[in-house]
Amino acid sequence: MIFLVNGAERDQYSYHINTMHKIRAAxxxxxxxWEVKVExxxxxxxxxxxxxxxxxxxxxxxxxxRGSARLLPTxxxxxxxxxxPSLLPNDEIVESAVIWESSRFSMEPGAETxxxxxxxxxxxxxxxxxICEVGLIAGLTDVVSVFDAxxxxxxxxxxxxxTIIGKPQRIGAFMTYAGLFEVSEAAxxxxxxxxxxxxxxxxxxxxxxxLAA
Amino acid sequence: MYxxxxxxxxxxxxxxxxxxxxxxxxxxxxxxxxxxxxxxxYSLKNAxxxxxxxxxxxxxxxxxxxxxxxxxxxxxxxxxxLDVDPVLQAVNKSILPIDWQSFDISNQxxxxxxxxxxxxGVGRNGISIPVRGRNGDxxxxxxxxxxxxxxxxxFKRQFMRDFQVLAVHFHQSVLVANDIIQPKYKxxxxxxxxxxxxxxxxxGEEAALILGISKRGVRxxxxxxxxxxNCTNVTHAVAKAMYFNLIKPPK
Numbered sequence: 001m002i003f004l005v006n007g008a009e010r011d012q013y014s015y016h017i018n019t020m021h022k023i024r025a026a027x028x029x030x031x032x033x034w035e036v037k038v039e040x041x042x043x044x045x046x047x048x049x050x051x052x053x054x055x056x057x058x059x060x061x062x063x064x065x066r067g068s069a070r071l072l073p074t075x076x077x078x079x080x081x082x083x084x085p086s087l088l089p090n091d092e093i094v095e096s097a098v099i100w101e102s103s104r105f106s107m108e109p110g111a112e113t114x115x116x117x118x119x120x121x122x123x124x125x126x127x128x129x130x131i132c133e134v135g136l137i138a139g140l141t142d143v144v145s146v147f148d149a150x151x152x153x154x155x156x157x158x159x160x161x162x163t164i165i166g167k168p169q170r171i172g173a174f175m176t177y178a179g180l181f182e183v184s185e186a187a188x189x190x191x192x193x194x195x196x197x198x199x200x201x202x203x204x205x206x207x208x209x210x211l212a213a
Numbered sequence: 214m215y216x217x218x219x220x221x222x223x224x225x226x227x228x229x230x231x232x233x234x235x236x237x238x239x240x241x242x243x244x245x246x247x248x249x250x251x252x253x254x255y256s257l258k259n260a261x262x263x264x265x266x267x268x269x270x271x272x273x274x275x276x277x278x279x280x281x282x283x284x285x286x287x288x289x290x291x292x293x294x295l296d297v298d299p300v301l302q303a304v305n306k307s308i309l310p311i312d313w314q315s316f317d318i319s320n321q322x323x324x325x326x327x328x329x330x331x332x333x334g335v336g337r338n339g340i341s342i343p344v345r346g347r348n349g350d351x352x353x354x355x356x357x358x359x360x361x362x363x364x365x366x367x368f369k370r371q372f373m374r375d376f377q378v379l380a381v382h383f384h385q386s387v388l389v390a391n392d393i394i395q396p397k398y399k400x401x402x403x404x405x406x407x408x409x410x411x412x413x414x415x416x417g418e419e420a421a422l423i424l425g426i427s428k429r430g431v432r433x434x435x436x437x438x439x440x441x442x443n444c445t446n447v448t449h450a451v452a453k454a455m456y457f458n459l460i461k462p463p464k
Contacts, residue, residue: 008306053308073308075381076345097344097381098374100308138309139373210307212299212315 002130003058003065004206007051016056018042019065027106032148034172047103050077053210055130057107057123058203067107067123069131074099074144080178084146087178088166098141099180102131105151118196119157125195128158132191133202135183137211143181148174155179159194160187227254228375235379237443238386244278247386251356251379252280255372258336261355262383265304266346270391275301278387285333297326300341304353310373313339313357338365340373342380350388354380398442400459407434412451413463 003016010017021042028034028043036043050072057067072078074094078101081093088094094101111123118125135143145151147162155162162179169176181187192198231254235247248260264276274295279286288294295301299316318324331337336357344352356376360368388394400408403424410420417435421428435447444450454460 006307051306051308071308073345076347095347097377134309137373139375139377141374208315210309211312212303212317 001058001060001203002126002133002201002206003056003203004134004210005054005056006210007048007054016058016065017054020054020056020068021048023065023067023108024104024106026109028104031109032174047072047077047079053134055127055134057111057126057130066111067105067127069105069127070103071100071131071134071143072103073097074101079103080144080146084171084176084178087146087169087176094144094165094178096141098139099144100135100138100140102143102145102181105145105147120154120195124154125158125191125197126201128155128160129188129191129195129197129201131181132160132183132188133200136185136188137207140183142183144178145181146176146178148176152177152179155181157194159190159192228378230254231375231379232382235382235386238390241278241387241390244383244387244390245280247383248278248280255356255375256358258334258357258359259339259355260357262352262380262387263301263304263354264350264352264384264387266350267388267391267393270393276387276391281335282333285330285335288329288333294326297322299323299326300353300355303341304343304351308343308345310343310377311341312369313341337361340369340376342376344380344384346384346388350384350393352380352384352387354383395457398454398457398459400438400441400454404434404438404441405460407431408438408451408454409460409463411435411447412455412460 005013005016021044025038025041025043028036029038036045047070053071055069055071056065058065074081074096080087080101081095105127107121107123107127112121114121131143144165145162152162160181162177162181164177164179166178231247231251234250238244238247244262248262251257252260259280261279261281262277265271267276270276281289300311300313303311313327316323316327318327337359339355339357341353341355344354346352354376358365358368385394385397389396406424407420410423415423417431418428421431424431435450438454439445439447439450442450442453444453451460455462
């Protein structure tokens with residue numbers, strides 16, 4: 001299930017948040033070798049200081065955090081605007097009240113292995129469905145994200161194909177894309193069909209807590 | 214009453230009309246007029262905009278424009294509810310819209326605050342939408358209704374998107390009205406071309422020939438441009454477009 005935590009609650013949920021930063025270090029620094037900063041085994045960037053909304057994939061039985069994604073509004077500072085502006089053609093920007101940005105989509109090693117009979121893993125499915133569900137609560141039309149070719153395939157397999165905007169570019173060792181994902185009841189239905197998820201993936205108490213901030 | 218509106222085409226119109234309305238705001242007092250207009254269009258009870266981190270404008274206290282009764286505003290001030298109101302505490306914490314129903318009313322101060330608000334006619338239920346601006350500026354935009362429980366759920370599902378959009382437009386207008394940012398103008402590629410050739414001294418007919426469109430087409434674009442830039446004539450539009458770097462100076 002998906003456990004929601006506001007960036008402002010990082011002290012209250014330090015175990016959850018730190019596990020997330022550890023997994024992000026293992027994925028983005030160790031495995032993908034992105035140019036990210038790791039301190040004390042935790043990968044953090046300046047956007048973590050802007051009170052984003054975190055979606056943490058949590059094992060229902062053990063409570064263990066297995067993966068995460070991070071959401072920020074595009075009306076404020078975000079990665080596409082501030083880090084990857086070159087992905088969009090001249091002076092085009094994504095800045096909309098109804099588009100949020102998802103970044104740092106990641107999961108612990110092994111958690112990306114699909115369950116038998118499925119195209120994507122449980123954690124992948126939960127995170128993607130969770131982003132769509134949160135988008136519906138917030139009244140979004142789309143979620144924008146910067147990602148690599150691997151993610152393009154994962155998104156397609158999850159029933160949530162990306163609409164590529166701008167020009168793909170080689171950044172470091174990877175082709176990098178900016179893409180939009182639709183947020184709608186129909187889009188959520190497609191994700192559920194493609195991944196076998198039934199019903200909401202959001203942990204209800206964390207939703208109530210975050211909606212009351 | 215909200216359900217009934219589902220079957221009409223009013224919603225899209227309400228949003229587009231409101232956006233146009235809010236985007237042409239130039240003075241502070243128009244903010245409040247526009248909030249009232251939004252209340253009418255969406256059958257709301259109240260609306261409130263609170264702006265933060267806008268330099269000297271919000272140094273002493275947040276920028277506020279509300280439709281609440283004078284009595285409630287007075288009471289709010291006298292009792293220093295700026296420090297109690299949980300809606301305001303939420304602005305820097307979350308990016309999700311906040312349903313007032315989800316606030317923890319086990320805190321006695323908060324419970325009393327909401328009871329008094331209800332008595333003052335603030336509204337039976339409400340949502341508050343946090344806004345984040347480009348430069349650390351922020352706002353919290355609230356709307357309330359008197360809808361019954363089931364209608365309220367339906368209302369949120371139907372109109373959350375509208376209010377997300379309007380929240381940002383109101384925020385931009387407050388920034389523009391107070392000279393914190395310049396209004397943002399955006400012309401289409403074709404409009405830029407038409408205006409560029411006009412700036413070069415071409416007549417409408419010549420511009421039409423160069424661009425391979427009709428004379429009428431050129432005139433259509435010129436009217437659009439004047440509307441978008443809020444100009445009264447072509448010379449004005451050319452000057453403004455050049456000032457805001459929308460077109461290159463002619464060779």
